[in-house]
Amino acid sequence: MKIIVILFSVFSLFISLTGPSFAAISQDQREATYRELEIFANVLSILQENYIDEIDADTTIEGAISGMLRSLDPHSSYLTAEDFDELQDETRGNFSGIGIEITIRDGILTIISPIEGTPADLAGLKAKDLIVKINGDATKDMAAMDAIKLLRGQKGSEVTLSIYRDGWQELKEFTIIRDIISLHSVTGLFLEPGFAYIRITNFQGQTTKDTKALLNELNLKNPIKGLILDLRNNPGGLLDQAISISDIFLEEGLVVYTKGRIQEQNMTFQAHANNGKNQYPLVVLVNEGSASASEIVAGAIQDHKRGVIVGTKTFGKGSVQTILPMPGGSGLRLTTARYYTPNGRSIQATGIIPDVEVPHITYVKNTKEERILPEFVREADLKNHILNGDRQPKQASEPALDTEVKGITQEERKTVADRLKKDNQLRSALNILKSLNLYTEYKTNSAPETTPQPKQSKEL
Structure with a gap:
């Protein structure tokens, strides 16, 4: 009797998961499925009667379901009630x-x-x-x-x-x-006056809200004229947060779309107009640890030519996992679709290739390698060099560390100096960002002035 109940449960599970789509399966496929389920029930019955030790049918079936999902792809899995709770804890933070x-x-x-x-x-x-x-x-x-x-x-x-x-x-x-x-996922500061840096470590429920708040906070200290968005070693997270983060910097158009086997899994997500807000030059840092939601953001920014992607090729996880609650508090984590960038590129197993590739150079602190940039001899270093003819030569120099720059505290400046010293990718991103800002200012300042044309009278 117990084996019949178990078999009925398996059938009920199969039908409830497939829903109306089960009716769309051909008669031959349905019959084949029933035969395989009958074999499964027979094997379980044999195990219960003949295995060397008494087995727990529930545990055995749970193991069979886990094995079935594991055979599909690396990201589909069966979640026990405990696993399901832990997954929710991750999302909460x-x-x-x-x-x-x-x-x-x-x-x-x-x-x-x-x-x-x-x-x-x-x-x-x-x-x-x-x-x-x-x-x-x-x-x-x-x-x-x-x-x-x-x-x-x-x-x-x-x-x-x-x-x-x-x-x-x-x-x-x-x-x-x-x-x-x-998992407080958002941090940031100014690298230089006007040039902001925001790091997102993963995409959870509060990520977009925290990012907007941080951007507003930085902008009040010192108007932002360029931003580095650091998504390196960001393994991903919630799809809706990746879309809304992209939306902060896009004015219109497609952010990402998904394609699955059934119509309900085909979705498109659009950006909304920001009335020109946050339209400063943008650099996005990525590496081989940037995956899933991070790749959605980088792909949207790249396809819309909204910013420059800098770093190394991303991980390449371009599949959508849907969490399906099950009776008893358990669940299924099931791959249901693939992500595509606005230009129709699949992220899966290909990743995002940066616009500017900058391999990471490991910083090693010792007497020889601590100095990242070589020192060059300049005219002023030569003995008996001729002095500048101006009595008070103008020199562009960094403010002394004991003074505060607008929007940047002394402590932050020391932190930034140490970070830039050890992070060659961040240094490259900052140089690119400053170049983008100069180009934007040049285009703005060199735009030809238009003079209003007199209205042409029309003779009757």
């Missing part, structure tokens, strides 16, 4: 763990990116690192959700990862102390 986004690539547990400032980031984990073992247990054939359970844990507890990185000859172990990962 905090959880206890080490702070990495992972996926399964070619059957291997792979880091999409560490979240900035988290224990994983501070320990030195990087995008594309392969997690071979967790606490000594091999991750081969391990589902992503199972790995997440092992990576998370009580604050202050330890987890040891065996990592392989391209170019290494052997595995390296990282022992990391778990902490509360607070």
Whole structure:
């Protein structure tokens, strides 16, 4: 009797998920599906009667569903009630763990990116690192959700990862102390007067609201004349937030569209007019850790030629996952569509190629390599050089560090100087942004003046 109830549950689950579309399946396909489900029920019955140990039918079916979804793609998965709660915690903004986004690539547990400032980031984990073992247990054939359970844990507890990185000859172990990962996703400041910098670490429920508030705050301190939007190592998040972040900088047109198997999965998302607000020069920083929602933003900005994309090729996660609640608090995370940029490019497995490619150069602090830029000998350095003829020569120089520039505190200036020194991609982005600003000012100032033409009288 129990096996009949289980079989009925499987049929009910199948029909409820497919809904009306099940009727659209051909008679041959329906009959084939019924036969396979009958085989499944027979196998389960044999296991219950003959397996060496007594099995729990619910656990076995849950494992079968997980295996079925895992065979489809790296991002589809079955969520237990506990998994479903954890996913909601992430969206709300905090959880206890080490702070990495992972996926399964070619059957291997792979880091999409560490979240900035988290224990994983501070320990030195990087995008594309392969997690071979967790606490000594091999991750081969391990589902992503199972790995997440092992990576998370009580604050202050330890987890040891065996990592392989391209170019290494052997595995390296990282022992990391778990902490509360607070996903406040938006930070920013001025790099120079008028040139703002905003970093988005992931896309969660408050991201757009926080970004708009920060832009307003910065603009009140010092009118923004150019912005760097840093999406490096941003693993993605909520689709609606990626769309609304793009909308901040676009005046009109398509942001992104999705295409799936059924009509309900085909959606388009448009930008709305901002009345010319936020139309200053824009540079978007990306790298191999920029994925999903980050790629949507970068792709929209690039296709509309609204800004310059700088950095390295992005991760290439261009698929849509839909969360379907299930009875008992569990759920399905199901891939239902692909993302396409406004120009019709699929992000999936191709990523976004930057307009200006700038590979990251690792900063190493020692006496030789700490000085990033070489020093050159100038005329003023030569012995007995001729003095400038002006009694009070005008020199363009940075304000002394003990004074405040409008909108930039002394502490922020020190932070910016240190960041620019260590981050070659950010330095390149700032130089590009300043060039864009100069070009914009030149175009504005050199536009020919128009004189009103006298009205032509018409003789009757």
